[in-house]
Amino acid sequence: MKWTDVQEIxxxxxxxxxxxxxQYVRFTDLHRWVTELEGFDDDPNRSSEKILEAIQLAWIEDAAE
Known part of the structure; x- marks a missing residue:
């Protein structure tokens, strides 16, 4: 997985x-949890607030289903 694999993450x-x-996860925790995911293989420094926000929004939608 890469940072751009928002739905998969x-x-x-x-x-x-x-x-x-x-909804209540801090971006610092979210960043760490993403980098700790099995199969995540991207540079931890390539994330941004915009990417983390997109992941959080997708996670909120996924968790609601």
């Missing part, structure tokens, strides 16, 4: 952190 976060409400 969101689904993986839903599976791994099912008891967490993604």
């Amino acid at each position: 969101a689904m993986a976060l839903t599976d791994k952190h099912s008891g967490i409400d993604p």
